[in-house]
Amino acid sequence: MAEIMGQLIDLGAVHPPEDATPAVLADVPLPGVAPDDFYVSTIYPTEVLVGSTWIKVQNQRMDGAIAITHTDLGPIARCKLLRDLAIGESVVIGSDGIRTQRSATSIKKASTEEFSFMGAGVSSERRVELVVEQIAWDLRQIRDRGGKVVVTAGPVVIHTGGAQHLSHLIREGYVQALLGGNAIAVHDMEQAMMGTSLGVDMQRGVSVHGGHRHHLKVINAIRRCGSIHKAVEQGIVTQGIMYDCVQHQVPFSLAGSIRDDGPLPDTKMDLIEAQTDYARLLEGADLVLMLSSMLHSIGVGNMTPAGVKMVCVDINPAVVTKLSDRGSIESIGVVTDVGLFLSLLVQQLHKLTGNYAKV
Numbered sequence: 001m002a003e004i005m006g007q008l009i010d011l012g013a014v015h016p017p018e019d020a021t022p023a024v025l026a027d028v029p030l031p032g033v034a035p036d037d038f039y040v041s042t043i044y045p046t047e048v049l050v051g052s053t054w055i056k057v058q059n060q061r062m063d064g065a066i067a068i069t070h071t072d073l074g075p076i077a078r079c080k081l082l083r084d085l086a087i088g089e090s091v092v093i094g095s096d097g098i099r100t101q102r103s104a105t106s107i108k109k110a111s112t113e114e115f116s117f118m119g120a121g122v123s124s125e126r127r128v129e130l131v132v133e134q135i136a137w138d139l140r141q142i143r144d145r146g147g148k149v150v151v152t153a154g155p156v157v158i159h160t161g162g163a164q165h166l167s168h169l170i171r172e173g174y175v176q177a178l179l180g181g182n183a184i185a186v187h188d189m190e191q192a193m194m195g196t197s198l199g200v201d202m203q204r205g206v207s208v209h210g211g212h213r214h215h216l217k218v219i220n221a222i223r224r225c226g227s228i229h230k231a232v233e234q235g236i237v238t239q240g241i242m243y244d245c246v247q248h249q250v251p252f253s254l255a256g257s258i259r260d261d262g263p264l265p266d267t268k269m270d271l272i273e274a275q276t277d278y279a280r281l282l283e284g285a286d287l288v289l290m291l292s293s294m295l296h297s298i299g300v301g302n303m304t305p306a307g308v309k310m311v312c313v314d315i316n317p318a319v320v321t322k323l324s325d326r327g328s329i330e331s332i333g334v335v336t337d338v339g340l341f342l343s344l345l346v347q348q349l350h351k352l353t354g355n356y357a358k359v
């Protein structure tokens with residue numbers, strides 16, 4: 001019964017007010033450890049009944065625990081990662097005294113596990129164009145009202161010729177933060193400094209002799225400068241995505257991984273520090289554009305609350321579906337080549353700008 005109730009509550013079911021029972025709390029037994037049976041948070045706005053008062057949970061994200069701290073102004077409820085739980089805090093256990101807000105559409109989606117966009121035949125060119133048109137419209141609206149778009153991107157963006165288009169989006173003010181790993185920055189600057197991406201000449205599309213060493217030379221050059229910002233200041237990097245981020249004050253965060261060469265001095269090899277930095281840059285995002293990085297897209301998806309629109313572009317339908325499994329109605333999946341997607345997106349934005357000019 002408790003299990004069924006837990007599932008219903010996750011779908012947004014609430015007890016009638018007269019039957020609502022306060023949340024059961026237990027103390028944090030050890031720093032970074034939750035009591036057994038702790039309630040696992042979701043991406044949906046959540047309230048918790050502490051004593052006789054419903055309080056809104058802050059820092060909503062999935063896969064956390066709800067920690068309650070008592071202050072002079074009353075109790076505060078916050079979603080916290082297990083590692084951040086501290087002695088002196090109480091944690092909600094079970095699912096009594098929890099209510100989540102779910103839209104009717106997201107419930108239907110979660111219960112049928114249907115990703116309607118995929119079902120509608122995403123791979124046809126016409127369909128992709130229609131979705132890109134919608135995304136271009138959203139980007140334009142968000143930029144014009146001073147909103148926030150966060151892009152998370154992998155090195156495939158560079159390998160598929162998408163760098164010039166992503167650079168364009170940054171220069172035109174459509175991107176307010178960039179999240180990635182070592183590789184996107186390395187290959188972007190390889191292209192900027194040596195004209196290749198992973199040793200492939202980006203103009204001619206052929207591998208160049210000794211090209212597999214290019215990215216290591218680039219890493220070395222940036223390490224000598226001390227940071228990407230300094231490499232731009234010193235005129236070592238004069239174009240590309242990272243250059244445009246520096247020039248247009250778009251903050252970026254590069255999370256390390258076990259695959260990384262170098263790494264670049266900017267790449268955060270302390271993953272706790274990297275996760276915190278990602279979360280900081282995601283704060284207040286209206287839309288997250290996830291471009292061909294399974295690792296970073298799923299990581300970002302897990303720390304993003306419901307209500308933030310997510311667009312995931314990947315050539316592998318399984319990656320897109322994995323993101324949609326959050327059950328969030330705000331997710332849009334586009335199964336296509338990321339270089340083509342970015343090229344179409346920039347074309348659509350040009351069209352919109354043309355229309356605006358006529359008006």
Ligand SMILES: NC(=O)c1ccc[n+]([C@@H]2O[C@H](COP(=O)([O-])OP(=O)(O)OC[C@H]3O[C@@H](n4cnc5c(N)ncnc54)[C@H](O)[C@@H]3O)[C@@H](O)[C@H]2O)c1
Nearest residue numbers: 154181182183257260261292293294295314315316337338
């Ligand atoms: N030299 C290096 O330091 C180096 C090189 C590569 C990766 N890495 C690091 O490894 C980690 C994982 O890298 P990742 O994010 O690239 O790998 P990933 O496997 O997590 O994601 C790559 C995604 O790109 C998709 N993809 C492939 N071709 C595509 C195309 N043409 N269009 C659209 N999508 C396409 C794949 O389906 C996959 O989902 C990152 O931290 C990265 O920085 C480091």
